[in-house]
Amino acid sequence: MLKTTEYLLLLAFISLSYDNAVFRPMAAKVDLYNNAYGNYEADVYRRIRTFTYGQDFGQTSWVSNEESHEIPALLGLRSNSHVLEIGCGSGLYALSLAESVSCEVLGLDVNEFAVKNANRLATQAGISDRVRFQTCDVSKPLPFQSACFDAAFSNDVICHIPDRLGLLRELHRVLKPGGKLLLSDALVIGGIISHQEIAARSSIGYYLFSPPGENQRQLTEAGFSVLDAKDTTASAVEISARWRQGRENSKVELIALEGEMNFEGLQQFLRCVQALASERRLLRYLYLAQKSQQ
Ligand SMILES: C[S@@+](CC[C@H](N)C(=O)[O-])C[C@H]1O[C@@H](n2cnc3c(N)ncnc32)[C@H](O)[C@@H]1O
Incomplete structure (x- = not known):
């Protein structure tokens, strides 16, 4: 028969082993964006983006190629449109x-490596007169x-934005x-998530997790009509798996950078995205909304 202390030690060991098998505690903060944008031109990052998404749009997100190609039609863009990203x-x-x-497009990002890279690409493409990028904290x-x-x-x-409703109103x-x-x-949120999983999923920065329906509610409160809310969780599953595999294939080069x-x-972050999305405990949605005509 186990004594109480032995029993507690055994429980602690089991839960620790479980943690170790799933999401080990890592460095408190993991950098994704400075590396991705600062090393944008590095061949290894380009290879991984192409491996992950099929087409390189410089992505650091869960947007499938299909979704990327649908953006102009969904927004009803024309040659005289002035678009904000x-x-x-x-x-x-x-x-x-x-x-x-x-x-015409104006892109905003808080990351200075991103904006510097984006303006360089616009100049290189010879369209910096109608595509511009600005460092801006959209919170x-x-x-x-x-x-x-x-x-x-x-x-x-x-x-990543603390006052979501404030941004939607803006x-x-x-x-x-x-x-x-x-x-x-x-x-x-689609299901039960442990504190270790929340920590791993949030390891690259500030994050808000929201209940189903909250985005539609906030869009409406900000004055929009919600035209569509499409479940695109499958993209997060596929992209996180390919991204992690692509990085694993180039481990030595990446560790050097x-x-x-x-x-x-970052590998643990991507493993966590894949696990939570494939088990539908975290869902990805794409929302299309419109400001009224008056
Ligand atoms: C998941 S990445 C997506 C980047 C790009 N949209 C894509 O699809 O690849 C999130 C982006 O939001 C930016 N970001 C985070 N907080 C921000 C803020 N407060 N203001 C502006 N941009 C912010 C990050 O720098 C990062 O580039």
């Missing part, structure tokens, strides 16, 4: 959009007049009447 990352998205539709009021954009989009960024303000907004959120701790931390 929130959290533009490396900038290649905005540039591809501007090249395919011949519209603060947007530095634009009201009703000056025809459409706006944001791939997997709102999860987006509503800067859109012209009838303007459309497309945005995704990969952190909609990122360091071992960060490499392992």
Whole structure:
């Protein structure tokens, strides 16, 4: 028969082994964005993006190729459209959009490596007159007049913004009447999640997890009509699996650039995204909303 202390020790050992098997405690913070944008041109990062997404748009998100190609049609973009991208990352998205539709795009991101890279790409492509990027923390009021954009989009960024409703209200303000907004959120709660999983899933920065229906409710409160809410969780499953595999294939090169701790931390982050999304405990949704015509 086990004594109480032996029993407690055994329980602690079992739970520790379980933690170790699933998500080991790693460095408190893991860097994704500085590495991805700062090393954008490195061949190894380009190879991994192509392996992960099939087509390199400089992504650091869970947007499938199919979804990327649908953006102009969903937003109803035309050659005279003036488009705002929130959290533009490396900038290649905005540039591809501007090249395919011949519209004007302004991309905002808080990460200076991202904005520097994006402006460099715009200059290289010779379209810096109509595609521009600005360092901007979108958790603060947007530095634009009201009703000056025809459409706006944001791939997997709102999860990082503390006052989501504030940002949605700002987006509503800067859109012209009838303007459309497309945005995704990969952190909609679908089931039970442990504190270790929340820690691993949040290891790369500030994150908000939201209950189902909350994004639609906040979009409505900000003044939008919600036209569609599409479950795109399968994209997060597939992309996280391929991204982790692509990184594993280039482990030695990545460790030289990122360091071992960060490499392992990001692998664990991606493993966690894949596990939570494949078990539908965290869901990804793509929302299409519109400001009224009046
Ligand atoms: C998941 S990445 C998505 C990047 C890009 N949209 C894509 O699809 O690849 C999230 C982006 O949001 C940016 N971000 C996070 N907090 C922000 C803030 N407060 N203001 C502006 N951008 C922010 C990050 O720097 C990062 O580039």
